[in-house]
Amino acid sequence: MASSIGVIGGADGPTAVFTTGGLSPALVLGCGILVIAAIVVLVKLLSKKEK
Numbered sequence: 733m734a735s736s737i738g739v740i741g742g743a744d745g746p747t748a749v750f751t752t753g754g755l756s757p758a759l760v761l762g763c764g765i766l767v768i769a770a771i772v773v774l775v776k777l778l779s780k781k782e783k
Contacts, residue, residue, distance in 0.1 A: 737763055747771065 741747030749767060751760060
């Protein structure tokens with residue numbers, strides 16, 4: 733069975749995560765947490781550069 737995960741987002745808009753196929757809830761949750769953690773790290777790094 734094939735499946736995919738796509739993340740779409742930009743600096744001036746919301747981020748969306750699209751999934752297709754039969755993904756397990758644990759995989760979707762894990763990927764969601766990973767995406768949120770990456771966004772938090774990027775925001776913190778960018779805010780340090782501005783100071």
